[in-house]
Amino acid sequence: MRISLKWLFLKALVGSLTFAMCCCSITGEPQGEKGKDNPQTKKTPSAPSESAPVSEERGLWLNRSELFAPREDLLNFLDELKEAHFTTLYINTYFRGSVIYPDSRYLPRFSGVSEPDVLEWLLPEIKKRGMLSLAWLEYGFYAFHTPDATKTEDKGVFLNKHPELAAVASDGTPYLHNDKWGDFYSLCPANPESHKLLGDLFVEILERYPFDGINLDRIRFPNENFCFCPYCKKHFREDTGIELQVFEKETKEYSEFIRWRKKQLDLFMETYVPKFRKARPGVVITLASLPPEMMESHGQGWDNWMEKGLIDAAMPMLYGEANFENRIQKIKQFPHWERIFCGLDAHGLPPEKVLEQIRYLRENGAKGCAIWYSGQIGDDLPGLKAGPFSNPANSPLVK
């Protein structure tokens, strides 16, 4: 256990980079903005002592930085998570235009993998420890990342083959730029050809490995300034009679733009979720979803997907402290609050703050949470084990 915790500590630097990239791609803001959420003064730790429900989701995003550790370290880490009564691991399987497993029909294997096929032995080891394995499909419509798109022609396999599928900003830029973290290419989230590329890939993953489910991510537009590609211009005009341009907010045209984009992502879910369920009967479909205030600008109507049964559960990423309680009160009104497991930020928040948020969720009747992330959970484990995770739990995702 000591070795594993030390190893986790050493991984913190790699992990913090990954987190910041994830965060900035969600918020579109530099990580520094998030720093305002973190108080410099820590309150006295006080783990809640309430007894755990029998059925509760206690999920953890298992990031690539930990997946590439030596096997023995990873197995020790699984033991620690079992001891801390986690129920579910969301395993980083698809990211940066690559997959973690060999011989995909669609994408290359990530160059940084350390074993021939980590999933082959990892999933049985997780099952042996009584936890669920969900394939975390991190990049979603994001097809590729590069530090500087002006210095390479490479856009990743999908967009190198199909450059016409790139999502385009209103000024014509075919990627999302972030000053701190570089450039992110996305497939156009509206184009059915993009849907097929992603859908086929996710079916492959489900057919090949015995995951209990999937954790979709980035099923959304990069931000409100996308997508102005030729497909979107043509079809928005045909569907609405309006020429696609940057619309003033609170106009009829802007409302049409919001509605149209949302519908295109609804179509992806309506078309492909049945195929995912067919590829692996009984599979659980979950989503790492946006906080409520970002849903409209990114075209992600996940409350509707919950209502229609297109997803079995959602993990809205409520990282940081800002508006945490207000966000919870809003999300509580969504369909199936009992299957909404809020994503908490063990990277940016001190352990006692994470415990406070879990306590608040429980006071509001939540049936679990998901924690970001494996590389930063080491200092949280003692408090979780002594507090809210002290009793064993089963994931409500298991029927």
Ligand SMILES: [Zn+2]
């Ligand atoms: Zn488009």
